[in-house]
Amino acid sequence: MIWPFCAPYTRVTIRPMRLLEGLLAHAPSVSVAGRSLSAERLLSAASAVAGDVGGAATVAVDATPTLETVVAVTGALMSGAAVVPVPADAGTAEREHILRDSGAEVTLGNRPEAFASPVPVDVARASGATFAAAAPEAVALVMYTSGTTGAPKGVELTHGTVEAGLDALAEAWDWTPEDRLVHGLPMFHVHGLILGVLGALRHGCSLTHTGRPHPAAYAAARGTLYFGVPTVWSRVCAEPAAARALRPARLLVSGSAPLPAPVFERLYALTGHRPVERYGMTETLITVSSRADGERRPGQVGVPVAGVRTRIVAEDGTEAPRDGEAIGELWVDGPMLLRRYRGIPGEPRTPDGWFRTGDLARIAPDGWHRIVGRASTDLIKCGGYRIGAGEVEDALLAHPAVREAAVIGVPDADLGEAVTAFVVIAGAAVAERELIDFVAAHLSVHKRPRAVHFLDVLPRNAMGKVQKKRLAGPML
Structure with a gap:
């Protein structure tokens, strides 16, 4: 049997659950845009894809909001390849840069306009093949940044990194196999793919991906755990009937951009839920979050998750005080940080292990973090x-x-x-x-x-x- 995410990181207590173990033990279903697969069928179809990959070290996936993407990513991970999700809406130049920079040897997808001669993905295929487990230090994903400061950079995340990041969120959000996760986020970002797909597979909970994050689709899904970006939650609030349908849920999570305080308050008024806000980057996964069992404060992203330490550093290089007023660049350290940037020499961390996020923050005396903006623009x-x-x-x-x-x-x-x-x-x-x-x-x-x-x-x-x-x- 294949256990793609292996070996606990020493700073965090990792539950003894591996990716496929969650699927097998709890048999969650996966649904995308109205099409569904059982856990057994997903594993069988993914095994067929793993056989197609044929030992390639790096595999690109046309990351459309489809069941094919879930099967392709799972199968490539089972094979031991590093998976490169390529944005479904990428222009020609961006797509070519990602494929060239990542060194992808195989491309998976069903759109010939996206890749030249891709290996097709058929969710109806089946295989009982098994594959050797990937080492925790092996690269699982190469996620490309948005390219706001130049060409997009490939962030290498290992199997151990992804495992640690998802387990820290399970602890913070009380995420269990009894949950039904609902979202409609893109499958080429950390939020939609790692948290929103691999998180569900790792923790053994059912997943409903709505295809697009329409308020009516969220309302109809009857989930316990919902992910959204601020634009999604703003649109949910604009349709009060859809918002009220989320009252039976357990947790609403907002991320990827700051959630405006008026949207926070409106969402609470309509759903009865104060949303969880969290902070992370492609390079770090989620390092700071409010908790399922704690308070949630509008405009603040909470406290460090398990295994993470943070600091804010002033322009002169000294550590800024945690008084809720001083602004500094946020530095983070933890088990869910990147290994390196693909093809870029040098260590991405400081000599003592810190990653400089480039984001400005305040930290209050009680440890709560408020993100002020980007150092380069804010x-x-x-x-x-x-x-x-x-x-x-x-x-x-x-x-x-x-x-x-x-x-x-x-x-x-x-x-x-x-x-x-x-x-x-x-x-x-x-x-x-x-x-x-x-x-x-x-x-x-x-x-x-x-x-x-x-x-x-x-x-x-x-x-x-x-x-x-x-x-x-x-x-x-």
Whole structure:
């Protein structure tokens, strides 16, 4: 029998459950866009795919929201290959970069327009073949970053890394085989694939992937555990009947981008659930989260999960105080961090083991973390002050007329950078001056926007993150 995720990491207590053991012991079903497979059929179809891979070291998968993707990823992992999920909506240049950079020897998929001569995936095929277990230090996945600071980089995650990350979440969220996980997230990101597919397979719970994350589909799925990004939860709140249908659930989880406080409160009012928020990156998986058995605070992502330590570091390299006010770059360490970037020489961590996230954060005295933004785009130096874009965005979102908000620093001859806001209005029009004065009344006056631009929509990527570099360009 194959156990793709092996060997516990010494800093975390790992339950003695392996990926296939969860499938065999609890026989969860997997459903994607209305098509289902039993655990037995999934294992049999995946074994056939593992045979097709034929010992390849690296296998690319056309990561569409289909049962074929689940079978392809599972089968490639069973074979011992490193799996490279290729975004289903990737353009030609991005796709070619991922295939070339990863060194994929085999491509799996059913769309000839995505790959040249892919090996097709047939979920009806069956095989009883067995394969040797992968070592915990072997690469399980090569996940490509969004490429916001250059060409996308391939993040190598080992079997032990994925196992540790998923087990830490099981402990934080009380995730058990009795759960039914529901989501409709892309299968080429950490959130949708590792947490949303491999998490269900590892922990032996049934999975319903809705194809797309429509509120009605979430409501009809009758799950106990739901994953979504802020855009999904905002749309759920816009359909109160669908939102109320989630009341019987056990846990709603939001991630991949900050959840606006008004959406948090609206979701609570409609569903009776305060959503769990968590923080992570492609390079780190999930390192900080609120807990199923603890409180949830709007705008905050909780405390480190099992085995993780964190710190915030000021610009001068000293550790910033955990007073809830000081802003610094968040550094993390734990068993779920990347091994390396594929094809890029050098160690991705500091000599003493820390990974520099590039995100700005505050840590309160009780250990709760608030993510302020990216160091490259969200630390605004205005008139000698250091301002986190996130707190200005939160203040704008507290105004009843503002549905979405993004804040950046724009070069200014006098101030260095001017706090500049981009907002999407819901309902009645509001004047620029009213929003500026509103922020000044809620925060320190120096943190107010110097200009407010009104947009019909904010530019976002597939996971709902605002693409601020686009705001800094032609939109101005």
